Structures are given as C-alpha cells and as structure tokens.
Amino acid sequence: MSSPRKLTPQEEARLAQVRANFQERRKVSESLEGIGVRVGVYSGKGGVGKTTVATNLAVTLALQENDVALFDCDIDCPNVTRVLRISEGPIQNGEKLVPPSRFGVKVMSMAFFQDNEDEAIVWRGPMIHNAINQFLHSTEWGDPDYMVVDLPPGTSDAPLTVMQTLNLDGFVIVTTPHELAVLDAKRSINMIKKMNLKVFGIVENLSGGVFGTGGGKALAEEMELPFLGALTMSAEYTNSQRPASLESDEVAAEFKVITDNLKSQIEAG
Ligand SMILES: Nc1ncnc2c1ncn2[C@@H]1O[C@H](COP(=O)(O)OP(=O)(O)OP(=O)(O)O)[C@@H](O)[C@H]1O
Numbered sequence: 608m609s610s611p612r613k614l615t616p617q618e619e620a621r622l623a624q625v626r627a628n629f630q631e632r633r634k635v636s637e638s639l640e641g642i643g644v645r646v647g648v649y650s651g652k653g654g655v656g657k658t659t660v661a662t663n664l665a666v667t668l669a670l671q672e673n674d675v676a677l678f679d680c681d682i683d684c685p686n687v688t689r690v691l692r693i694s695e696g697p698i699q700n701g702e703k704l705v706p707p708s709r710f711g712v713k714v715m716s717m718a719f720f721q722d723n724e725d726e727a728i729v730w731r732g733p734m735i736h737n738a739i740n741q742f743l744h745s746t747e748w749g750d751p752d753y754m755v756v757d758l759p760p761g762t763s764d765a766p767l768t769v770m771q772t773l774n775l776d777g778f779v780i781v782t783t784p785h786e787l788a789v790l791d792a793k794r795s796i797n798m799i800k801k802m803n804l805k806v807f808g809i810v811e812n813l814s815g816g817v818f819g820t821g822g823g824k825a826l827a828e829e830m831e832l833p834f835l836g837a838l839t840m841s842a843e844y845t846n847s848q849r850p851a852s853l854e855s856d857e858v859a860a861e862f863k864v865i866t867d868n869l870k871s872q873i874e875a876g
C-alpha cells in the first residue's frame with residue numbers, strides 16, 4: 608500500500624480552517640446547551656417595537672418564575688441596556704463573562720462593548736459572525752428556560768447572519784397596523800420561512816390610534832400564523848425608569864396574553 612501523500616500547504620491551511628470552524632461551532636453549542644427555548648424578536652421595518660417587545664416579554668417570563676436570558680443582538684444599534692437602564696457590564700470570571708441581571712433577566716448586549724453610546728458600530732458579514740460567536744461562547748449563560756433575542760431589523764446581512772448563527776427555535780414578528788409595516792413584516796416572514804425556520808406568531812404594536820387596528824391579525828390570517836396579541840400605545844414606555852410591563856397593569860395584561868399565547872405555540876412544537 609502506498610503511504611499517504613503529503614498535504615500541500617493550501618490543503619493544510621484549508622484543513623486547519625475547517626478544524627477551527629468546527630471547534631468554534633462546538634464551543635458555541637456547548638455554551639448554549641443549557642438554554643431552553645430560543646425566541647427571536649424580529650421585524651422587517653425598524654422602529655416598530657422589537658426592543659420593547661423583547662424586553663417586556665423577557666421580564667414577563669421572568670415574573671412567571673422562569674429563568675430568562677435576553678440577548679441584544681442588534682449589533683448596529685443595541686438598545687436593550689438603555690431600555691432596562693443597565694449601566695454595569697458583565698463580570699469577567701476566568702475566560703467567561705457573567706452577564707448582569709436586571710428585573711430577573713440576565714442581559715447580554717453588544718452595547719457593553721461600545722465605548723460611547725452614540726457611536727455607530729459598522730460591521731461586515733464575517734465580523735458579525737465572529738463577534739456573535741465570540742459573544743455566545745464566552746458568556747456564562749447558565750441554563751435559562753428561555754433566551755429572548757432582540758434582532759436587528761430588515762433583511763440585510765446582519766439579521767441573516769445572526770439568525771443562522773444563533774440557531775433560534777422560532778420568531779415573534781412585530782408589526783404596526785400600518786400597511787407598509789405589514790408589507791415589510793410579510794417579507795420578513797417569507798424570509799424566515801425560506802430559511803426553514805419557525806414563526807411562533809405575530810404581535811401588533813401601536814395598535815389603535817391613527818394607524819387603526821387589525822393589520823397584524825389580518826396578516827396572521829393571510830400567512831396562516833398565530834396572532835399572539837396587540838399592544839396599544841402607552842406613555843409608560845417612554846416615561847418610566849422600568850419596563851412598562853412592570854409599571855402599568857394594562858401593559859402587563861397585554862404582555863401576559865402575548866406570553867401565554869407564545870408559550871402555547873412553543874408547547875405545540
Ligand atoms: N406601544 C408603545 N407605546 C408607546 N411607545 C412605544 C410603544 N412601542 C414602542 N414605543 C416606543 O417607540 C420607540 C421605538 O421602539 P423600539 O425601540 O422598541 O423599536 P425597535 O423595533 O426595536 O427599533 P429598531 O428597529 O431601531 O431597533 C421607542 O422609543 C419605544 O419606547
């Protein structure tokens with residue numbers, strides 16, 4: 608039998624790359640293995656309320672005695688720390704980062720690694736991929752029942768990379784009743800379906816008022832998806848020092864409906 612031929616330098620390099628990728632993926636999945644359900648909160652259009660829904664959903668789940676992690680994955684514009692008024696970042700523990708907790712929720716955000724809150728972070732595809740991987744495997748997540756992920760809007764590189772890297776179990780789509788937001792929501796649902804990922808359901812934010820109501824529900828019917836619930840406009844979102852669902856009984860009731868419907872969808876599998 609002939610002895611195996613020596614690999615060329617190119618082949619050696621390629622093999623090293625494959626090994627490194629494999630190890631990276633294994634480290635990420637090891638770090639995430641204790642996490643129960645991973646829910647992405649997403650919309651086609653910016654500013655419709657993803658961060659609002661993600662934070663209040665996480666807080667509501669935590670109030671129901673769940674162990675919850677919130678991952679702010681909006682790498683260009685991380686907002687969760689502002690909404691939750693977190694100033695202290697993660698604590699280094701050996702090679703791991705222990706995320707701070709607020710209102711019963713463990714929070715990890717790209718904002719912790721930003722020197723200046725007003726600074727824009729511009730990431731390109733491979734950098735996003737690396738940053739997220741690094742983030743995911745260096746965080747000591749523990750074993751939360753839920754991980755809620757606040758995603759960046761739109762169908763550009765950033766949300767796509769994040770979705771693929773994170774291996775999410777499903778998505779909550781946020782829209783407003785406005786027809787343009789509904790159209791964008793439809794596009795994002797189609798994108799998720801194309802990636803063979805699951806949509807848990809649709810939330811209509813800023814329901815009522817000038818944009819009317821029902822756009823989210825109509826979209827849910829059209830796309831044959833569950834409608835999880837509606838959120839009306841409330842001053843509590845802007846005024847309070849705490850998430851609106853902890854400040855207002857009405858907001859809390861709206862989030863309870865959404866959370867319960869989401870849980871039924873998760874259980875239904
Ligand atoms: N139901 C509501 N009532 C009143 N204000 C709201 C409501 N929902 C969201 N807001 C406010 O609207 C603004 C945008 O919401 P939010 O940051 O959650 O949107 P987003 O989809 O995460 O935006 P981005 O795409 O920039 O990440 C925030 O100032 C938030 O407080």
Ligand SMILES: [Mg+2]
Pocket residue numbers: 657658659681686757
């Ligand atoms: Mg946001």
